[in-house]
Amino acid sequence: MSRPDGAQHETPRLKRASMSLCAVFLAAVFVSALLYRVPLARANTLVADLSEHLIAITTGFSGANVLLFGATEDVGDIVVIVRGPRDPVLMRRKSRVAGIWINTASMAIDNVPGFYALATSKPLEEITSESVRRRHQMGVENLPIAPPTAKASPNIGAQWKNGLIRARQRSGLFQREVGHVSFLGRRLFRTRVSLPANVPTGSYLVQVFHLQNGRVVSSQTTPLFVSKVGVEAEIFDFAHNRSALYGVIAILVALVAGWLGHVVFRKG
Amino acid sequence: MQIYLPIAEMSVNAFLLLGLGGVIGFLSGLFGVGGGFLMTPMLIFVGVPPVVAVATQANNIIASSVSGVFAHWRRGNVDFKMGWVLLAGGFAGSTVGVGLFSLLRGLGQIDLVINLSYVVFLGTIGALMLVEGTRAMMRRRRKAAPRKLHQHSWMHGLPLKTRFRKSRLYISALVPLGIGFGVGVLSAIMGVGGGFVLIPAMIYMLGMPTAVVIGTSLFQIIFVAANVTFLQAAQNQTVDVVLAMMLLIGSVAGAQVGTRVGSRLQGDWLRLLLGILVVIVCVKLFVDLFTPPVDIYSLGGSL
Numbered sequence: 001m002s003r004p005d006g007a008q009h010e011t012p013r014l015k016r017a018s019m020s021l022c023a024v025f026l027a028a029v030f031v032s033a034l035l036y037r038v039p040l041a042r043a044n045t046l047v048a049d050l051s052e053h054l055i056a057i058t059t060g061f062s063g064a065n066v067l068l069f070g071a072t073e074d075v076g077d078i079v080v081i082v083r084g085p086r087d088p089v090l091m092r093r094k095s096r097v098a099g100i101w102i103n104t105a106s107m108a109i110d111n112v113p114g115f116y117a118l119a120t121s122k123p124l125e126e127i128t129s130e131s132v133r134r135r136h137q138m139g140v141e142n143l144p145i146a147p148p149t150a151k152a153s154p155n156i157g158a159q160w161k162n163g164l165i166r167a168r169q170r171s172g173l174f175q176r177e178v179g180h181v182s183f184l185g186r187r188l189f190r191t192r193v194s195l196p197a198n199v200p201t202g203s204y205l206v207q208v209f210h211l212q213n214g215r216v217v218s219s220q221t222t223p224l225f226v227s228k229v230g231v232e233a234e235i236f237d238f239a240h241n242r243s244a245l246y247g248v249i250a251i252l253v254a255l256v257a258g259w260l261g262h263v264v265f266r267k268g
Numbered sequence: 269m270q271i272y273l274p275i276a277e278m279s280v281n282a283f284l285l286l287g288l289g290g291v292i293g294f295l296s297g298l299f300g301v302g303g304g305f306l307m308t309p310m311l312i313f314v315g316v317p318p319v320v321a322v323a324t325q326a327n328n329i330i331a332s333s334v335s336g337v338f339a340h341w342r343r344g345n346v347d348f349k350m351g352w353v354l355l356a357g358g359f360a361g362s363t364v365g366v367g368l369f370s371l372l373r374g375l376g377q378i379d380l381v382i383n384l385s386y387v388v389f390l391g392t393i394g395a396l397m398l399v400e401g402t403r404a405m406m407r408r409r410r411k412a413a414p415r416k417l418h419q420h421s422w423m424h425g426l427p428l429k430t431r432f433r434k435s436r437l438y439i440s441a442l443v444p445l446g447i448g449f450g451v452g453v454l455s456a457i458m459g460v461g462g463g464f465v466l467i468p469a470m471i472y473m474l475g476m477p478t479a480v481v482i483g484t485s486l487f488q489i490i491f492v493a494a495n496v497t498f499l500q501a502a503q504n505q506t507v508d509v510v511l512a513m514m515l516l517i518g519s520v521a522g523a524q525v526g527t528r529v530g531s532r533l534q535g536d537w538l539r540l541l542l543g544i545l546v547v548i549v550c551v552k553l554f555v556d557l558f559t560p561p562v563d564i565y566s567l568g569g570s571l
Contacts, residue, residue: 255334
């Protein structure tokens with residue numbers, strides 16, 4: 001939204017200042033809405049939601065599927081990005097020293113999403129240009145996860161980045177396949193987001209983009225939480241908050257289990 | 269049936285873990301080794317993060333060792349006096365070993381050192397056991413006179429001579445103390461109970477009877493593993509009790525079966541079988557050192 005010019009004409013009298021500011025602001029909004037319809041239209045062309053906003057990790061957890069559904073006002077293409085919590089990671093590179101493969105270099109990379117999945121209604125290249133894909137980080141190759149240029153030249157940095165992407169793809173946390181967003185009729189759409197069993201816990205962001213003629217006309221961001229609940233959460237909290245006691249209990253459990261095993265098998 | 273592991277943050281098939289625990293427990297009862305040198309690689313292979321695998325298998329080893337010790341104790345095969353002396357050395361050694369571990373990790377070469385020490389120690393011990401086991405069996409076949417329990421060497425000239433009745437030994441207490449120390453250092457670096465190093469050392473360096481060696485080694489391993497479990501849980505929060513429980517249900521049962529089978533087998537056979545097992549693991553690790561990795565770039569775990 002463009003900043004209204006009228007806001008600069010502030011009256012010295014404080015009482016009226018806020019009122020007149022408001023009036024000027026509203027007028028500016030009205031004018032800009034007339035001039036550029038897009039900003040107002042943006043808010044309305046897309047509505048999307050998830051079937052659930054909390055993924056609970058319980059004892060039997062083996063991954064989860066979340067349904068994303070929504071509607072657009074006009075025809076167009078849909079791109080969905082699911083992104084996990086960001087963390088710094090440490091990468092290592094091996095090289096051959098006297099025939100043995102040894103880690104010879106390491107690189108810390110900040111802000112790496114713990115999960116990344118993409119779903120589109122058409123192949124991404126057909127939907128939009130490379131510059132738009134890069135701006136909205138559509139596709140893992142467009143994630144800004146290259147090491148800083150102070151630490152590595154762009155060329156070397158790209159190798160680290162690709163290595164990181166491959167490592168995350170092997171663990172299934174960066175999904176290799178692009179999911180499919182299917183339309184029901186011309187305006188209703190849906191897609192399935194599948195989270196593997198090893199998903200990191202934390203808050204995720206689900207971004208839905210509505211594109212027309214290669215331009216993003218509207219977008220919406222929905223949160224998704226992945227957290228441990230019940231026994232799993234209690235064990236995790238206990239292990240982290242009272243770690244010494246946890247260690248003692250773990251030892252006692254093992255001692256008792258060993259003794260029980262002896263007793264049971266002696267009689268059997 | 270999938271089960272979610274809260275500390276490892278992944279889900280694994282429960283029967284796979286039970287089976288894995290059973291096999292390791294069986295070996296533990298049979299040979300008296302904790303089984304850590306097999307368990308850790310297997311868990312990592314399944315996908316458990318290495319730090320969690322190392323810490324959790326220590327917890328599991330406590331259970332299988334306790335189960336095994338009771339069985340051996342009933343047969344009178346535990347030399348407690350020797351066990352305590354080894355343990356004293358072991359505690360000192362593991363403290364030094366933990367310091368060394370941190371130093372190597374700071375240098376970024378801990379993985380390599382772990383792999384190399386596995387190859388060197390497993391290779392040496394495995395080869396030694398194979399040769400010795402085969403030779404002993406050949407001798408028996410020829411119905412030759414039984415060999416001497418042990419040869420006298422410089423070690424028998426050391427002070428603090430002590431009588432270990434169960435082991436039928438009269439040697440300097442410094443020898444088992446030193447062996448315990450060395451094994452303590454190794455077990456801290458390699459993340460294992462150290463049975464596979466301790467047992468050959470007890471047989472070949474101390475000259476203890478094989479039957480007593482296994483029970484005594486298990487006795488010592490309980491305390492070393494308990495120490496490791498506590499330190500890992502308190503410092504790194506990497507002990508996964510759910511994983512440990514699944515493994516120890518299998519391993520406690522397996523240890524009992526293993527002990528029974530072990531008592532029917534002759535000592536020479538046991539040594540030969542353990543030797544073969546050790547050599548197989550060693551060859552696998554040796555080949556891994558030279559095999560080009562899947563990707564030269566890898567995630568280095570926590571910062």
